[in-house]
Amino acid sequence: MSDILRQARRIVVKVGSSLVTDEGRGVDAQAIGNWSRQLAALAASGREVVMVSSGAIAEGMKRLGWAARPKELHELQAAAAVGQMGLVQMYETQLRSHGMASAQVLLTHADLADRERYLNARSTLLTLLRLRVIPVINENDTVVNDEIKFGDNDTLGALVANLVEADALVILTDQQGLYTADPRKEPAAAFVHQARAGDPELERMAGGAGSSIGRGGMLTKILAAKRAAGSGASTVIAWGREVDVLLRLCEGEAIGTLLQADTPKLAARKQWMADHLQLRGTVQVDAGAVIKLRDEGKSLLPIGVTDVSGEFARGDVIAVTGPDGLEIARGLANYSAAEARLIARKPSGQIEALLGYANEPELIHRDNMVVS
Numbered sequence: 001m002s003d004i005l006r007q008a009r010r011i012v013v014k015v016g017s018s019l020v021t022d023e024g025r026g027v028d029a030q031a032i033g034n035w036s037r038q039l040a041a042l043a044a045s046g047r048e049v050v051m052v053s054s055g056a057i058a059e060g061m062k063r064l065g066w067a068a069r070p071k072e073l074h075e076l077q078a079a080a081a082v083g084q085m086g087l088v089q090m091y092e093t094q095l096r097s098h099g100m101a102s103a104q105v106l107l108t109h110a111d112l113a114d115r116e117r118y119l120n121a122r123s124t125l126l127t128l129l130r131l132r133v134i135p136v137i138n139e140n141d142t143v144v145n146d147e148i149k150f151g152d153n154d155t156l157g158a159l160v161a162n163l164v165e166a167d168a169l170v171i172l173t174d175q176q177g178l179y180t181a182d183p184r185k186e187p188a189a190a191f192v193h194q195a196r197a198g199d200p201e202l203e204r205m206a207g208g209a210g211s212s213i214g215r216g217g218m219l220t221k222i223l224a225a226k227r228a229a230g231s232g233a234s235t236v237i238a239w240g241r242e243v244d245v246l247l248r249l250c251e252g253e254a255i256g257t258l259l260q261a262d263t264p265k266l267a268a269r270k271q272w273m274a275d276h277l278q279l280r281g282t283v284q285v286d287a288g289a290v291i292k293l294r295d296e297g298k299s300l301l302p303i304g305v306t307d308v309s310g311e312f313a314r315g316d317v318i319a320v321t322g323p324d325g326l327e328i329a330r331g332l333a334n335y336s337a338a339e340a341r342l343i344a345r346k347p348s349g350q351i352e353a354l355l356g357y358a359n360e361p362e363l364i365h366r367d368n369m370v371v372s
Contacts (some may be wrong), residue, residue: 004234004260006252008167010048010129012233013039014157014224015172019240020055020087026062027055027086031095031241035172038088038246039134041099047250048129050164052137052157053091059083080141091136101133104139110158115315119332119368123360125164126367154220158227158235165265165367169228170249171221172240177220177257180205197229197259225259232265241278279330281310281337282319283344283363290322293329293371299362300331300369302343302351312337318368331369334360 005011015035022028039049057076060083061069070076088104095102105125111117128135139156161169176252181189195202206218218237225235238245238256249255285293289304300320312318315335320329333357335343340363342354348361 003250005168010166012050012157012161013167013170014052014168015240017058018174020053024058027059027090029090032090034096036065037098040100041247043100050135052160054153055087056083056138056141058113059086076227077142095134103128103133103135105137107137108140108144119315122163148311154224158224160234161228162231166233169233169235171237176239177237192257194258197235197261198226229261232261232263234261266283279319280312280316282321283308284321287323290328297366299366300364301348302363303347305344308337308340308344310337327372329369331364334363
């Protein structure tokens with residue numbers, strides 16, 4: 001654990017409802033203040049941190065005077081709308097008190113499934129991190145029922161880790177970590193300090209529901225770790241009220257359960273690109289662009305494109321070939337095939353004039369490209 005968290009430069013932290021709202025009694029200012037202080041310290045040390053926080057529905061229930069979680073979808077969504085106000089206000093206040101700017105980002109699973117919205121969300125989050133702003137992310141419960149129905153902010157944390165290519169996902173919960181069985185029922189259950197993310201045996205160990213406030217149990221955290229490992233991010237599951245838990249983890253201290261990703265981050269991304277056998281299209285580039293991509297690690301700009309073939313949309317994986325027609329790279333297109341044909345051989349400064357808008361100056365950004 002010491003090397004993985006100590007060396008992690010980009011970290012996604014997920015906290016559950018029971019921690020954020022003090023078991024449903026309302027937003028816990030002290031707890032959020034403690035996490036905010038640690039996030040600010042990590043950011044000051046040069047790390048990039050993203051917070052994925054549950055708690056909107058629980059806070060809304062408290063503000064509305066509801067003692068029990070409602071079952072009707074429209075009531076859950078109303079509670080989320082009310083509670084989100086207090087939740088994000090508390091994060092903004094606490095982070096600002098520690099000298100950090102913050103931003104609210106509400107996502108749905110649909111945002112990450114749609115190619116164009118995926119790229120838009122990724123670009124926004126990476127820009128916020130570059131500006132040293134800490135994004136506070138929650139499921140957009142007011143308009144979608146996935147998280148409300150399944151209690152899946154653990155999965156949202158993993159999806160965000162994949163989205164921003166995080167080195168590690170830290171899931172803070174009201175339990176110390178994973179045991180071989182439920183220690184409340186089996187006193188002989190052993191604590192799992194470290195295991196391989198995706199090991200099927202972990203899912204057997206983690207059976208059972210979560211608290212009455214949140215909807216996820218340990219199983220959702222195990223599955224989230226498996227999902228995060230797909231992009232090369234390891235996961236730590238730890239008790240959220242452990243003193244300075246985030247700082248100590250990043251100093252290399254063994255706290256909680258580490259579920260280690262088998263595949264390194266860069267190798268995982270390269271494999272993901274390589275697995276796209278049905279490419280939507282191809283762009284051919286000149287010799288100068290080949291040098292920029294292969295030797296200098298640059299992004300692909302429209303001015304280097306000599307030909308566009310196929311019909312692809314923004315966010316599709318496309319191939320990049322050299323003058324000889326041989327593939328030299330593949331990556332996520334920032335523009336559709338029709339748009340690419342209009343801006344090919346043109347400087348990036350002319351994109352807005354040609355299209356009436358400009359998504360990015362690159363046809364394929366280097367972060368979304370794998371060179372052969």
